[in-house]
Amino acid sequence: MASDTDLTDLARAALGRWDGNFGAPELFKNRENAVFSVRREDGARFALRVHRAGYHSDAALRSELYWMRELDRAGIAVPSVVPAKDGSLFVRIDLADTARQVDMIGWLAGAPVGEAGSGPAYHHRLGALAARLHLRGSQISLPADFTRHSWDEEGLLGERPVWGRFLDLPALSADQHALLREAADAAKAGLAMYGKTPDRFGMIHADLIRDNVLENEGALQAIDFDDSGFGWYMFELATILCANLDRADYSETRRQLLDGYGSVRPLGDTDVAHLPLFMFLRATTYLGWLQTRAETSTAREKAAMHIDRACRLAAAYLAHEGDRQ
The missing domain is CATH 3.30.200.20 (Phosphorylase Kinase; domain 1)
Structure with missing residues (x-):
């Protein structure tokens, strides 16, 4: 190194x-x-x-x-x-x-918003920024040799996911592994049903967490496009929400994010109904990231938290799918 x-x-x-x-x-x-x-x-x-x-x-x-x-x-x-x-x-x-x-x-002038400034009102503005990025991004004519990784079914659940094979994480217990595999199998069918039409799938930032958003005189700016690629627009929103899952004001944060996004680029009921799917998938990417770095102190320190979160979201997704059937 x-x-x-x-x-x-x-x-x-x-x-x-x-x-x-x-x-x-x-x-x-x-x-x-x-x-x-x-x-x-x-x-x-x-x-x-x-x-x-x-x-x-x-x-x-x-x-x-x-x-x-x-x-x-x-x-x-x-x-x-x-x-x-x-x-x-x-x-x-x-x-x-x-x-x-x-x-x-x-x-860019400005500074990261930070925990204190990233409440529900901030997420309304962040949702609007994500929607503008998706809307404008879908109108850009890409050259024939344009190449980026894809946060699609292969990039998330295939043999070689973008961030690693999450089911190979050594820290998973047998019960956790079984739960995540069951949810992953259901997710494959869920993604196929949701589809990749242009109103749902395109170029995304893929990492609009607080560290990658600056605020300057009230305006939000997106930085760090290292993970940008093709993906579902709802995956973008799930990335933001996963970082806020344990906040006391999560429900209001979720509502404001979706409202802000919808103020620029409308979301359908079907899009919102699939959010539990993309929340689960986003959580698995962090397990994949840890799996490729299992020997590091970061993996040892954060594995338990990310495993717990992924399992909670897996259970919530499976329950959601059961309610829809």
Whole structure:
């Protein structure tokens, strides 16, 4: 794994591929990707992203940046994409034994909303932002070589899910494994019944949690499109709700999120009726993520919480399906 020093050296080497003179890159965060704050001599600030090795192919990263650029041009509050000197949307930098993709995007003014500011009223605005993103995104003409992963039946329940095989998580008990498998089998039929028509399925952000939403003078802005891909629009809303499941005001948060979304892009009764399905599926992705990192302290510390949540949502989904039959 590349050290912070190695990544900083990569960032410094990459800066020469963009127009302008830049100061030293400052590491802002290093989680899935390493994000550096860089300032140009005219004072403009940018985010330089050194991507984790092996997550996105060149074609997939080019497609992510293309989609972000088109959303920005359509007036959606997302970071602007800054092409390199040669016009490419990202560059590849090889330094010593480390090779990474690097891109530059505009630095958005604003700050993460945080727990205190993310009550029901905030979720009404977030629902509206998600709806605008979906609505505009569905109108963008994608090039023939556009490539992104899919949060579809294969990407969630297939042999090689996007975030890993959740049923292989070692920490699952026999009863938990059986419950999750029963719900997964039901979910396959549920997804087939719901379908992938253009009003239900398209490009989504796929990670509109609080850390990835900034607020600036009352306006919400979406950042971090690393997990964006094709998926169900209700999966987007389920992602937001899963992060709020244990809040005392969850019911009102859910209502405000759906109302906010519907104020821009109408939801049908069938869409809302399938929310328990997508809540369960979103919960399984976190188990898959932990399964691929089972040896880490993060997996050990968070496995019990995510397993409990996934099992609760599995039981709720199965009960919901039983009531509908």
